[in-house]
Amino acid sequence: MLNAGKIRLMTDLAIYEKRNGSSVFKINNFYKSDYIIGHLIASFARYTLCALLLMAAAFFFQTDVLFARINEEGFSGVFTEIGILYGAGLLAYLLITYWVCSARYKKAKRGTLLYATKLKRLSRKYCGVPRRRDAEQ
Amino acid sequence: MTGLLLIRDKLRAFYSDFDVYIRPLLRLVFALLCLLSINGYMGYFPLLQRMPVVLLGALFCMLMPLGMTAFVAAVFVIGNMAKVSLVSAMVAAVWAVVVGLLYLGFRPKQGWVLAVIPLCFMWKIPFVLPVVLGLAAGAAAVVPAVCAIPFWFLMQYVHENAEAFQNAVDFNVLTQEFAALAGGVFRNSYMYLMILMFVLCILCVSVIKRLSMDHAWTVAVICGIALEAVLGVGGGLMLGGGDLLWDLLGLAVSLGIALLYEYLFFAVDYSGTEKLQFEDDDYYYYVKAVPKIKPYDEDERRE
Numbered sequence: 001m002l003n004a005g006k007i008r009l010m011t012d013l014a015i016y017e018k019r020n021g022s023s024v025f026k027i028n029n030f031y032k033s034d035y036i037i038g039h040l041i042a043s044f045a046r047y048t049l050c051a052l053l054l055m056a057a058a059f060f061f062q063t064d065v066l067f068a069r070i071n072e073e074g075f076s077g078v079f080t081e082i083g084i085l086y087g088a089g090l091l092a093y094l095l096i097t098y099w100v101c102s103a104r105y106k107k108a109k110r111g112t113l114l115y116a117t118k119l120k121r122l123s124r125k126y127c128g129v130p131r132r133r134d135a136e137q
Numbered sequence: 138m139t140g141l142l143l144i145r146d147k148l149r150a151f152y153s154d155f156d157v158y159i160r161p162l163l164r165l166v167f168a169l170l171c172l173l174s175i176n177g178y179m180g181y182f183p184l185l186q187r188m189p190v191v192l193l194g195a196l197f198c199m200l201m202p203l204g205m206t207a208f209v210a211a212v213f214v215i216g217n218m219a220k221v222s223l224v225s226a227m228v229a230a231v232w233a234v235v236v237g238l239l240y241l242g243f244r245p246k247q248g249w250v251l252a253v254i255p256l257c258f259m260w261k262i263p264f265v266l267p268v269v270l271g272l273a274a275g276a277a278a279v280v281p282a283v284c285a286i287p288f289w290f291l292m293q294y295v296h297e298n299a300e301a302f303q304n305a306v307d308f309n310v311l312t313q314e315f316a317a318l319a320g321g322v323f324r325n326s327y328m329y330l331m332i333l334m335f336v337l338c339i340l341c342v343s344v345i346k347r348l349s350m351d352h353a354w355t356v357a358v359i360c361g362i363a364l365e366a367v368l369g370v371g372g373g374l375m376l377g378g379g380d381l382l383w384d385l386l387g388l389a390v391s392l393g394i395a396l397l398y399e400y401l402f403f404a405v406d407y408s409g410t411e412k413l414q415f416e417d418d419d420y421y422y423y424v425k426a427v428p429k430i431k432p433y434d435e436d437e438r439r440e
Contacts, residue, residue, distance in 0.1 A: 043242070046238045046239060049238060050239055054231065057227070061315040062312075062315075063312070064312065093239070100243060
């Protein structure tokens with residue numbers, strides 16, 4: 001005979017797997033530190049690539065302005081300013097990355113716990129083992 | 138009004154039965170709308186105007202995740218710009234790559250917002266978006282909004298000054314055109330006003346709708362519309378950037394869509410609110426439960 005409780009639980013689990021499976025289970029393959037460091041490195045590469053692209057564009061379109069400033073302030077003045085801008089932007093972007101990745105990891109962990117609890121409940125239903133609370137009663 | 142809820146439930150059931158076909162179809166329609174609107178607005182490149190090319194782009198978007206539509210739309214915009222002004226095409230390409238790397242690397246699921254914002258500006262109804270984005274996408278929609286608005290103003294500048302560009306591959310001409318472009322786009326105070334309006338409105342709506350007070354969604358919509366009216370319409374009139382008739386029409390449409398969205402996705406009966414308080418070993422719980430409005434009687438449905 002069909003067991004409505006089991007079917008509901010299995011459907012719940014299947015829906016959770018379909019919606020969140022790819023993101024949640026992938027995250028759970030990593031320790032938190034490994035997951036965040038991986039993303040920080042990727043963010044560093046992405047940000048640096050963007051900064052290089054923007055600098056190349058600025059150099060191409062504003063060559064005369066750039067050379068005029070180098071004449072006025074010298075190489076060190078201009079490059080220090082570029083360095084400070086790059087560093088400040090990088091720091092902000094890495095902080096945002098850290099914050100987003102930490103929140104995602106936490107959410108994925110919570111999701112996995114919920115998933116595991118439902119799996120346990122389903123397994124108990126198949127094995128016929130009562131829940132601890134029911135057994136105590 | 139319960140008729141609307143019945144239609145909603147039927148649509149939900151239909152969607153859950155045929156979502157495998159409906160999703161790609163919606164992506165195809167959205168991509169076609171984007172690409173045809175871009176070609177209608179800045180159809181400078183004959184190759185991109187041809188229907189097979191548009192269909193090919195739309196079919197590609199249909200097979201890819203929704204965020205990819207923004208990428209294909211950007212390719213169409215850059216292609217069209219390149220026919221008029223190499224400088225603006227280069228600036229647009231740099232902007233698209235930077236946004237793609239910095240933003241889409243994080244949150245590709247909201248890439249569609251990048252495509253939908255220029256689309257609404259093109260249709261002269263930008264005021265429809267902030268409130269609906271605040272309700273549907275939440276505070277995270279601020280980032281794609283801030284990225285997409287300058288891109289739209291770049292498109293608008295190129296469209297309005299298409300005849301002034303020489304499109305010569307000469308270094309001096311390129312730098313002069315870049316200076317004019319930078320002045321025209323990045324010193325446009327109306328653009329900053331629009332960015333401010335989108336940011337404040339999305340944040341305001343997404344924060345208020347999460348409050349536990351009664352009628353939070355309605356209050357959020359009203360606050361969002363008020364902000365749009367003051368900042369968008371009022372500020373636009375002061376800066377001479379908006380079109381009063383279209384702006385008011387956009388506000389009215391925005392209000393209608395937002396209220397419809399609220400009715401369809403947050404139909405609750407505050408008169409049946411129940412407040413509960415209980416505790417377990419670790420916490421005290423203060424729970425407020427608001428019943429959803431159902432278009433049918435549950436008991437009758439079971440029978």
